[in-house]
Amino acid sequence: MKVLVAEKIAQQGIDVLIAENLQVDVKMDLSREELLNVIEEYDAIIVRSVTKVNEEFYKRAKNLRVVGRAGNGVDNIDMEGATKRGIIVVNTPEANTVSAAEHTIGLLLSSIRNIAQANNRIKSRVWDRSNLKGVELQGKTLGVVGLGRIGSLVAVRMQSFGMKVIAYDPYITDARFKKFGVEKKEKLEDLVQESDFITVHTPKTDETFGMIGDEEFKVAKKGVRVVNCARGGIINEEALVKAIKEGIVASAGIDVLVNEPNTTSPLLDLDNVVLTPHLGADTEEAQYNVGVTVAHEVVSALEGDMVPNAVNLPTLHKNELDAIKAYLRLGETLGKLYHQLEKDPVEKVEIVYSGEIANMETTTVTLGVLKGLFETILKERVNYVNASLIAKNRGVDVVESKETSEGKYLNLIQVKISSKYKTFTLAGTVFGKDDLRIVEVNGYEFDVAPSPCMLVAMNLDKPGMIGQIGTLLGVSKINIATMQVSRKNGAEWAMMFLTVDSEVSKESLKLIGGLEGISNVQFIRL
Numbered sequence: 363m364k365v366l367v368a369e370k371i372a373q374q375g376i377d378v379l380i381a382e383n384l385q386v387d388v389k390m391d392l393s394r395e396e397l398l399n400v401i402e403e404y405d406a407i408i409v410r411s412v413t414k415v416n417e418e419f420y421k422r423a424k425n426l427r428v429v430g431r432a433g434n435g436v437d438n439i440d441m442e443g444a445t446k447r448g449i450i451v452v453n454t455p456e457a458n459t460v461s462a463a464e465h466t467i468g469l470l471l472s473s474i475r476n477i478a479q480a481n482n483r484i485k486s487r488v489w490d491r492s493n494l495k496g497v498e499l500q501g502k503t504l505g506v507v508g509l510g511r512i513g514s515l516v517a518v519r520m521q522s523f524g525m526k527v528i529a530y531d532p533y534i535t536d537a538r539f540k541k542f543g544v545e546k547k548e549k550l551e552d553l554v555q556e557s558d559f560i561t562v563h564t565p566k567t568d569e570t571f572g573m574i575g576d577e578e579f580k581v582a583k584k585g586v587r588v589v590n591c592a593r594g595g596i597i598n599e600e601a602l603v604k605a606i607k608e609g610i611v612a613s614a615g616i617d618v619l620v621n622e623p624n625t626t627s628p629l630l631d632l633d634n635v636v637l638t639p640h641l642g643a644d645t646e647e648a649q650y651n652v653g654v655t656v657a658h659e660v661v662s663a664l665e666g667d668m669v670p671n672a673v674n675l676p677t678l679h680k681n682e683l684d685a686i687k688a689y690l691r692l693g694e695t696l697g698k699l700y701h702q703l704e705k706d707p708v709e710k711v712e713i714v715y716s717g718e719i720a721n722m723e724t725t726t727v728t729l730g731v732l733k734g735l736f737e738t739i740l741k742e743r744v745n746y747v748n749a750s751l752i753a754k755n756r757g758v759d760v761v762e763s764k765e766t767s768e769g770k771y772l773n774l775i776q777v778k779i780s781s782k783y784k785t786f787t788l789a790g791t792v793f794g795k796d797d798l799r800i801v802e803v804n805g806y807e808f809d810v811a812p813s814p815c816m817l818v819a820m821n822l823d824k825p826g827m828i829g830q831i832g833t834l835l836g837v838s839k840i841n842i843a844t845m846q847v848s849r850k851n852g853a854e855w856a857m858m859f860l861t862v863d864s865e866v867s868k869e870s871l872k873l874i875g876g877l878e879g880i881s882n883v884q885f886i887r888l
């Protein structure tokens with residue numbers, strides 16, 4: 363498989379890809395046109411914040427399966443476009459947070475003490491200490507907008523400077539404010555009014571873009587100082603220039619601009635603005651972490667494994683993922699069985715989790731059931747990323763429920779698939795760590811370990827049925843590994859489940875189906 367590394371990542375990350383026998387092309391200087399011309403060749407691309415992974419890009423990226431974002435913010439990646447095509451987007455949200463937090467603090471200190479201006483002056487061989495007076499942090503109030511990973515690191519570190527820290531983040535619990543010793547502000551306006559310094563740490567969204575603008579500067583303290591080391595435009599650039607010129611904002615530290623790269627922003631002309639060209643994550647440590655982490659994630663995603671940091675999949679920590687891995691396989695197995703046993707169009711899928719699995723994060727297992735269900739009938743790529751969207755687009759209602767009380771099994775996944783006419787049921791359990799069992803098919807009870815090749819048939823519940831199938835398979839040189847027959851409440855028909863060592867040809871299936879007392883013969887491939 364081929365991976366294009368389109369922006370600079372640490373060599374150690376590239377080494378990880380090469381060690382996995384991937385063909386790696388490092389092409390960091392491609393023009394947009396060149397990128398669009400070559401991207402069809404690649405299964406994965408690794409980008410940072412510059413490459414625009416958008417609809418125009420996806421249309422040309424016919425074979426792309428993974429986008430690796432070596433970094434945190436994914437605002438340069440169209441997530442909807444990726445999801446509908448089943449392309450997994452992975453990022454490295456934890457890998458550069460310390461660097462970004464430290465850079466924020468660097469920008470704050472540099473801007474309030476005129477360090478950059480003083481440096482420029484002395485380097486031009488002028489020893490002049492006038493007009494460089496700064497302010498202290500101690501005893502002042504820092505307003506943090508967005509108390510996530512980076513905002514909280516900044517908040518905690520700035521308290522050691524003797525600052526009071528307040529924060530505005532409507533999406534986190536009160537406990538998180540408490541945990542970081544930060545006073546919660548219910549309204550952004552309150553934070554702006556009370557802060558001597560404001561630093562923004564939200565993602566760039568419709569809601570956050572321009573959230574600090576003319577209105578906010580109107581109510582801010584005269585002489586407020588601001589930092590943006592998150593995304594360009596969260597502090598509106600025109601409004602900032604105006605507020606600086608009007609003396610409302612005394613200084614600004616800016617790492618990010620709306621348009622990057624950028625050497626023409628009016629902010630560059632203002633003496634009391636310190637700018638860096640998006641260097642928040644540019645440290646040895648962050649780049650090592652980011653490069654190696656994204657490379658491992660891309661490898662896992664290409665291998666079809668679940669990736670904890672997949673942006674367009676439910677969030678799972680590694681230990682949660684390890685705990686549900688066997689259930690994911692079970693869910694997929696149950697899903698795959700349906701269309702190989704039944705042809706009715708699906709209208710509703712109900713998944714009931716019982717026993718210990720009911721206490722786990724099952725959203726991903728549900729995706730596994732849907733993946734299994736649709737991949738047996740669709741030509742398009744079906745995976746964990748787009749399975750739910752495919753269900754929605756096909757008008758399939760998906761319902762998940764949980765029963766914590768233990769029944770016959772310590773854990774059980776029941777899948778009830780309804781068509782217009784009837785409901786078909788399947789159930790499975792995991793014994794021990796990862797020993798899967800199919801335990802029920804449409805009311806018939808079994809204890810079948812799923813196998814790549816299986817044969818299912820209905821047989822009249824009378825002597826001689828099993829023997830004749832065995833004989834026919836023997837003549838076709840197909841070895842039977844296991845065989846189980848299940849009866850249902852004295853029904854006339856029983857169900858037979860065989861695991862076999864090789865594929866059963868269409869001719870053999872026809873011959874078996876023609877046997878007296880045998881019907882609905884299906885070869886199942888898992």
Ligand SMILES: NC(=O)C1=CN([C@@H]2O[C@H](COP(=O)(O)OP(=O)(O)OC[C@H]3O[C@@H](n4cnc5c(N)ncnc54)[C@H](O)[C@@H]3O)[C@@H](O)[C@H]2O)C=CC1
Pocket residue numbers: 434435436455458459462507508509510511512513530531532533534563564565566567569570591592593617618640641642643644
């Ligand atoms: N300059 C650089 O090189 C780097 C920049 N970043 C950027 O830093 C920013 C923060 O990253 P993380 O802390 O990792 O993100 P995060 O996702 O951990 O935290 C973001 C926080 O913002 C809050 N938030 C979202 N909408 C909000 C709103 N309307 N008002 C107030 N709060 C809101 C969320 O609830 C969350 O707590 C992102 O924009 C990221 O792209 C990250 C790494 C490096």
Ligand SMILES: O=C(O)CCC(=O)C(=O)O
Pocket residue numbers: 410411432433434435436458640642643644
């Ligand atoms: O250096 C980079 O790739 C940008 C870092 C960044 O902004 C991020 O990780 O969100």
